[in-house]
Amino acid sequence: MITLDTAHRVIAAGEAKAKEIGQPMNIAVVDAGTNLQAFIRMDGAWLGSIDIAINKAFTARAFDISTRDLGQNSQPGDQFFGIHVSNHDRVMIFAGGIPLMVQGNVVGAVGVSGGSGVQDQLVAAAAAAVCK
Amino acid sequence: MITLDTAHRVIAAGEAKAKEIGQPMNIAVVDAGTNLQAFIRMDGAWLGSIDIAINKAFTARAFDISTRDLGQNSQPGDQFFGIHVSNHDRVMIFAGGIPLMVQGNVVGAVGVSGGSGVQDQLVAAAAAAVCK
Amino acid sequence: MITLDTAHRVIAAGEAKAKEIGQPMNIAVVDAGTNLQAFIRMDGAWLGSIDIAINKAFTARAFDISTRDLGQNSQPGDQFFGIHVSNHDRVMIFAGGIPLMVQGNVVGAVGVSGGSGVQDQLVAAAAAAVCK
Amino acid sequence: MITLDTAHRVIAAGEAKAKEIGQPMNIAVVDAGTNLQAFIRMDGAWLGSIDIAINKAFTARAFDISTRDLGQNSQPGDQFFGIHVSNHDRVMIFAGGIPLMVQGNVVGAVGVSGGSGVQDQLVAAAAAAVCK
Known part of the structure; x- marks a missing residue:
């Protein structure tokens, strides 16, 4: 089970990485x-990314997979193409959402949005690394 | 006409197949x-697949076709591309939804979600085989 | 934590009560x-109650209260009037949703719809009594 | 203009008050x-109040009024009755949302949900008092 304290530490780790790379982010x-x-x-982060960060976190837990990996199976012709319109359009299929693992169990997820896919993934990975 | 008793038997057959292949599923x-x-x-099945399983069943009956076959006609450039945003985003275009047939008539449908496309289809086929 | 096995037993208890009073129900x-x-x-239960039963269960867990009791605080002039449009219209404020308790903790909820408020509540109570 | 730092201080003040009265809250x-x-x-706070806390904050800034005061003008027969279904059902008309003021200007809002209307209002007031 995740606690607010854990969530704060996950977000703080992501925020530190975002500052390090100089890109303000939304982190959920x-x-x-x-x-x-x-x-x-974070101050200056994209407003359209509020919804995306929250939904990336949703997606990563909903399917116990990073949104980057899910996206690689959801392109035209792939086995999950079309999944992005399920769950009331909350399924995000690009990088930035990562499950939070504790002792091999998924206890939640972090979602990051505000930069390029590479940047979002980098920040999400730093955030998710708090759990283990 | 389908009855709750039939639905229970369809689901039980799908559940048995899911256990056999070791992949927990949502079955609708x-x-x-x-x-x-x-x-x-089923315990441990993906949370994001609740909606998908229900909508695969919806889709398979709504168009009297398996979602796998529908998906093969709904990729970019295909005759039905774009259908996945109709019906309030309930149309699923990847494997796992199959119509339930009784004496040549469609009486309903089963939708399965929780694994790969191949796994979902396998479980749905086992479930749908109850009707005939 | 609730399991599918527990959910089946909760539903079976509700179904038995529904049969006893002769009113087919949706139970979630x-x-x-x-x-x-x-x-x-159940065969013959109202189609419009599928959504309501699911949302009554959602509501009872979302606020850890029976939907009947929530409804008594959500009438015009009451402290929660207007709550029924929150959570994307999933909040039900009439009888039939009851939290499932195990050793004093809420582990989920049951939602029943298909009859009068008194009937829905009666069936939900019978279903919820399985947990304790 | 509000900053993340200000938002953190607003939330911290609300959280402290929530702990003081012993009622876990959602604060936005x-x-x-x-x-x-x-x-x-906060750990143990109602899940259905996530949406409500966010929407109370939305409402308080959207109309530059506390949701409690708005609610007193939105009951059946009142001048704003029906406003709660506008803005995609995001308008909350019961206590817990308060505008954040800096030197007479509204710079944002706080929304609190997780207890009775009196409790929500108390926590929101403590949170909003950070700005002045």
């Missing part, structure tokens, strides 16, 4: 039930 | 009117 | 994260 | 554009 953490636990929008 | 059955008749989420 | 069970675990529509 | 802060700046769900 959901619990094992996909429900939002905590969220921040 | 809709009636001839596309309305949900019964649903189960 | 959600887990602690408000996610659907299992659902049945 | 939006900026002058009604866009979410930060959010926390």
